[in-house]
Each structure stands twice: as structure tokens, then as C-alpha cells.
Amino acid sequence: MFMYDYQYHCPRSIAQAVALASDYPEGKFLAGGQTLIQTMKLRMAAPTDLIDLGFVPELKGIAADAHRVTIGATTQHAQVSRAPDIRQHIPALAHLASEIGDRQVRNRGTLGGSVANSDPAADYPAAVLGLGATIHTSERAIPADDFFVALYETALAPNELLTRIEFPVPRRAGYVKFKSPASGFALVGVFVADFGDAVRVAVTGAGPMVFRIPEAEEALRDHFAADTIDAGSCLVREDELNSDIQASAAYRAHLIPVLVRRAVEQALQRQP
Ligand SMILES: Cc1cc2nc3c(=O)[nH]c(=O)nc-3n(C[C@H](O)[C@H](O)[C@H](O)COP(=O)(O)OP(=O)(O)OC[C@H]3O[C@@H](n4cnc5c(N)ncnc54)[C@H](O)[C@@H]3O)c2cc1C
Known part of the structure; x- marks a missing residue:
């Protein structure tokens, strides 16, 4: 064809x-x-x-300091996974990029393409929302909380170009996904970021778009430990989750607290 x-x-x-x-x-x-x-x-x-x-040279590259990591839109997943600055400041983000698809996809696919596409099972949206990143475009700066609008839909206007994404550096963070064995896409993926005075928890793969879990964030802000999380601290409506040939909504709902706990454990292990 x-x-x-x-x-x-x-x-x-x-x-x-x-x-x-x-x-x-x-x-x-x-x-x-x-x-x-x-x-x-x-x-x-x-x-x-x-x-x-x-x-377009202006769309490439990585800049980092102790407070933020800024990544150009056309930076490939493989570059994010290997960049020493990202591994030092936000190791969970480098780890997330290293888990995307296969080697070929990581060498061609880009941060901007993935985030603009907003596939409900993509990995980067979890880091963008979980870290409270700022998405810079040819027109404006968009906070992550306002960026993901619906299934495959973002706040980008039709001709608006995503140029770079600025990620605040958290105290510690973790990303864990339960992947589809066929593609590597997330059946469910959870990004947890601890900023000291606030914790953010973002879930990809489970619903029509990435979303946060305020109850888990509050519980973890009070006590950042895996055993803080139970099903009650991850209240999600099963009828709003994806159900498909790979996993039912009930299965995805079950995975969410399991993966939040694992992401917290990973963040604690990575703590400097
Ligand atoms: C076999 C396979 C396995 C995969 N597994 C995973 C996985 O495990 N996890 C995961 O997250 N992803 C996975 N992907 C998707 C992969 O990460 C892609 O790289 C990503 O979805 C799209 O990025 P791209 O750079 O290729 O964008 P493109 O395909 O070139 O573009 C995608 C869309 O975004 C728009 N766009 C691109 N760049 C911009 C920009 N800067 N501003 C505005 N709009 C823009 C394009 O117009 C297009 O509509 C997989 C893909 C394949 C083929």
C-alpha cells in the first residue's frame, strides 16, 4: 500500500x-x-x-543546572537516556527514555513528537505531568497541567510548534511501567516526583490521557514511603480507565497502586 x-x-x-x-x-x-x-x-x-x-538547530539539545533540565523538541529518546546531565539531575527521566520502544524507535523518536502526539500509552507524558514541566512552543509557555486535553489531544493549536520542554529538578523521582510485551508501550506507567513541599504522581497508559492522583500525592507528601500507598490512596474510577485486548480496566486499576509503590521505592533508591 x-x-x-x-x-x-x-x-x-x-x-x-x-x-x-x-x-x-x-x-x-x-x-x-x-x-x-x-x-x-x-x-x-x-x-x-x-x-x-x-x-532546525534551535530545536535540538539539552541544558541543565541544579534547578531545571531543558530539552529541545527534536532530541531523540536515546540522547535523553544517555545524557550525563539528565542522568545526574533527573535519573528517572533518563531511565524512562531508555525504556521507550526498541533501539530503532529510541534512535529516531523525539521528545517533542511523543509529547505532541500524546498517545495515551506513551511514557513521556507521565514525566511531563509528574514533574510539572513547562512546554514551550512557538507561541507561548504551557504548564503541564493545562497541556494534555483528551485522547491524542493537547493544548497545541494546529500550527503551533513545540520547541522545548523545561523540567524542574525534583529531590527524588521514580518511573515504573508495566509494559506491553509487543510494543513496549505502557499498559500502565507511573511517575512519582518528590519536591519536598509537594509530591506529584502521574499515570499513563491507564486512561484516555495521562492523569494525576491527588489522594496519593497528599499521602506521600505527609510520608514518602511505599507502604503509605494502598488502594484507598489511589482512588480512580474504573469506568474511566482503558479496557482493551491487552488488559481490562479492572486489571489496570489494580496495577496503579502497585506501580505507585514501586515508583516510590525506585525514587528512594535513587536518592542522592
Ligand atoms: C514499534 C514502536 C514502539 C514504540 N514504543 C513506545 C513506547 O514504549 N513508549 C512510548 O512512549 N512511545 C513508543 N513509541 C512511539 C515513539 O516514542 C515515537 O517516537 C513518538 O510517538 C512520536 O515521536 P516522533 O518524533 O517519531 O514524532 P512523529 O511521528 O514525527 O510525529 C508525531 C506527531 O507529532 C507532531 N509533531 C512532531 N514534532 C512536533 C513538534 N515539535 N511540535 C508540534 N507537533 C509535532 C507530528 O506532526 C505528528 O502529528 C513506539 C513507536 C513504535 C513505532
Whole structure:
């Protein structure tokens, strides 16, 4: 089966990429192509134009200090998993990136592509929400709590370009996922971050989009230990969870407190 025809564009700056997106409203940004090219091959997407972000230097790179880690949109998962700055400041984020898909996916797929795509089973959204990151775009800065809107839907406007993501450095954090053996995607994945005065718990894979669990966050803020968490501190409505060929909603609901506990244990082990 062949893809529909499209025009290929190769901008060299953010301004050029955004201008092309406005000239071709039925076009799409192309990052690692790990999702977009497949959907085009399956004829589930038929953009008139592909705007390749791979030659825009402003979208690449990693910067870090003791307070924040900033990662450019086209930084590949493999680069995030190996970056010494990320391993030092937010090891749970490097670990999360190392668990995405397989080697080929990690070498091509990008942070910006994954977060803009907002697959309900993707890993990065858990870190973005769990760390309370800020998503920078060609237009504005969007807090993580306002970014994920619905299934495959974010706050990004159609031609808005995600440029970089700024992650605050927590005191300690952990990420654990129960993965689909076929793809590596999360059946359920949990990111826990302890900032001292606040704890954030974000769950991916379980529902139509990533979400937080306020009861678990409050319990962990008072006492950051795995045995703080029981089913009562992870109140989620089973009828709002995904149920599919891989796992029922009840199974996913059962996994959530189990994985919150494991993520807390991982955070405690990683504590400097
Ligand atoms: C076999 C396989 C296994 C996988 N396993 C996992 C897994 O375990 N965990 C996981 O999280 N993911 C997994 N993925 C998905 C992978 O992480 C992809 O990299 C990711 O979904 C899309 O990133 P990309 O850079 O390839 O984006 P693309 O496919 O190029 O783009 C995806 C979408 O985002 C838009 N877009 C891209 N960049 C930007 C930007 N900067 N601003 C605005 N819009 C943008 C595109 O227009 C497109 O609509 C897997 C993929 C495959 C093929």
C-alpha cells in the first residue's frame, strides 16, 4: 500500500517551520516519523505537506543546572537516556527514555513528537505531568497541567510548534511501567516526583490521557514511603480507565497502586 502524495519541506529555523505550517494548513510537522509515517502508510493521515524539523538547530539539545533540565523538541529518546546531565539531575527521566520502544524507535523518536502526539500509552507524558514541566512552543509557555486535553489531544493549536520542554529538578523521582510485551508501550506507567513541599504522581497508559492522583500525592507528601500507598490512596474510577485486548480496566486499576509503590521505592533508591 502506498502513501498519498505530499510535498517535503526542510526549514532551517523555527520561524521558517512556523511560516511553512501557516502556508500549508493541511501539512504536518515531521520529527522522528515513528508515529506519523506509520499513520500515513496506513492511510489514517494524509498531510499535503511534511515540514521536517530535523534540520532546525534551535530545536535540538539539552541544558541543565541544579534547578531545571531543558530539552529541545527534536532530541531523540536515546540522547535523553544517555545524557550525563539528565542522568545526574533527573535519573528517572533518563531511565524512562531508555525504556521507550526498541533501539530503532529510541534512535529516531523525539521528545517533542511523543509529547505532541500524546498517545495515551506513551511514557513521556507521565514525566511531563509528574514533574510539572513547562512546554514551550512557538507561541507561548504551557504548564503541564493545562497541556494534555483528551485522547491524542493537547493544548497545541494546529500550527503551533513545540520547541522545548523545561523540567524542574525534583529531590527524588521514580518511573515504573508495566509494559506491553509487543510494543513496549505502557499498559500502565507511573511517575512519582518528590519536591519536598509537594509530591506529584502521574499515570499513563491507564486512561484516555495521562492523569494525576491527588489522594496519593497528599499521602506521600505527609510520608514518602511505599507502604503509605494502598488502594484507598489511589482512588480512580474504573469506568474511566482503558479496557482493551491487552488488559481490562479492572486489571489496570489494580496495577496503579502497585506501580505507585514501586515508583516510590525506585525514587528512594535513587536518592542522592
Ligand atoms: C514499534 C514502536 C514502539 C514504540 N514504543 C513506545 C513506547 O514504549 N513508549 C512510548 O512512549 N512511545 C513508543 N513509541 C512511539 C515513539 O516514542 C515515537 O517516537 C513518538 O510517538 C512520536 O515521536 P516522533 O518524533 O517519531 O514524532 P512523529 O511521528 O514525527 O510525529 C508525531 C506527531 O507529532 C507532531 N509533531 C512532531 N514534532 C512536533 C513538534 N515539535 N511540535 C508540534 N507537533 C509535532 C507530528 O506532526 C505528528 O502529528 C513506539 C513507536 C513504535 C513505532
